[in-house]
Amino acid sequence: MTYSIVTEGLVKRFGETLALDGIDLAVRTGSVFGLLGPNGAGKTTAVRILATLLRPDGGHAAVCGHDVVSHAHQVRQLTGLTGQYASVDETLTGLENLMLIGRLTGQSRSAARDRARELLASFRLDDAGDRAVKTYSGGMRRRLDLAASLVNRPRVLYLDEPTTGLDPRSRNEMWDVVRGLTADGVTVLLTTQYLEEADQLADQIAVIDHGTVIATGTPGELKARTGALTLAVRPARAADVPAVVAAAASFAHADPEVRSTTVTVPVSGEDVMPAVVRRLEDQGVPVAELSLRGSSLDEVFLTLTGHRTEEPEGSAA
């Protein structure tokens, strides 16, 4: 087993804020690793350290065996970065953007042009290649940005929230592109606050919150560990919600959560369902909706952290 990215006790402070509080990661060569967490969890900081854009205040990080601080130049030759915001020159054409990067990384003019054309074609931008990037749609920009990070044929690719702000169609297109990358043997470190995205793409996930890794595993393992199933109960009358919460709580290993009048709770086994039904029947609570399904990663996150992913920084318990 080889690991393309290894970090140990990575620490980063911004003034008083502790952005990373000792992050340990190990990313298998050729895999997609998902760094999952809400805004402000430290995902981007971790990626910026691994891309040599920031220096860590503590700990170590190595890419393909090269330390990101002492051998930054080597690391830069092995990595590609696609940031949260499309970092291409808007006034240049798509072709010029890609050629510029090719030229900067030592390709001859004709090699840079060939590589640029090849990438434009594989990202379905060949028609737009000679147009200024400012005329591109959001999805096209992201694809060009990704193409730009591949000009130098990186072994390790960082995708920092590659689909944030994209419409569902562009997001699906992006997902297909990412799946294609690993087929070429590229190791991908993906950060996302979309649980579905990590579930769809990642072989291995690290859940990160307030600068620490709170859980790692495959998507399936994470679900299994935090209660494989989620029970959802919606009483017919809103007034019955407290009774449903009480009933649900007695069968679950976490506090039930109420959204509108639907009560959800992670449970361990299917036998919970009839027990809950019986309890509610005894209490005379009519139920409008009752379901038992596999937990989503959103629910996994709730169980792990005690707060939902969309909660802003600082409001967590």
Add this chain to the structure above:
Amino acid sequence: MTSATEITITDSTVPDYPGDAGVLGTLSTRVGPVEGLRQTFSLAWRTLVQIRHNPVELIDFSVQPVMFLLLFTYVFGGAIGGSPKAYLMFALPGIIVQNSLFTTMNTATGLATDLEKGFFDRLRSLPIARFAPLSGRMVADLAKQAWAIALLLGLGLALGFRVGTGPFGVLAAAGLVLVCTLAVSWALVLVSMLAANPEKVQIFGFVVLFPLTFTSDAFVPTASMPGWLQAWSKANPVSVISDAVRGLMVSGPAARPVVESLLWAAAFTAVFAPLAVRAFKRRA
């Protein structure tokens, strides 16, 4: 359910990464000076090719100087210098200096835009010389400066400006203006790194560069100014450089203002270049 780590890292700092000697063996350990220079020119090319797609830039360093020259010569020229032609002899060197100073704003807004839009992060993630994004921008802007000087001089000659010295005087004047604007642009680089926002840079430019230029003898002789302003105007580096360019292109004493200009340039570079590079390194 916290810190349930699936993978345990047993080895300390050196990760397990065997093989791939073929690829990893070809990694270079640092950027050579020739490569750094080539990267500088690639990035300068990028800045210049932007003009083709963004005609507004053409206005910045072509239309604006032409407009200044025409307005000053024909609107104020008669009132200040007796006749437009007489005024042109006095004002063209000053307008060249003024335009070059204002154009240093391009360097700053360009860098600030790259910082803001994330293009800098892209460049910094590449295996290129750390100074290349800065030097590329400065080289490109020097080329734009040279173009603007040639444009102003050409138009000035067409409107009746006469060179009193000779081609070497003109070349020396152009060279001096380039050296001085390069020195000033270090200060603008510092501003752009601290502000990291093109609008803020623009505000700084108007608050500092505008009054600085207009309280010099670039456009008008200082004789009619109040005493305190005359005193300031004499000390103003814009006056010093304008006088030097006049001396080199028209006639009159050149040695003293040229030396003083070069001293100003040296002082600006000595103060602002290290600060700018430090601020740049912090960002880059």
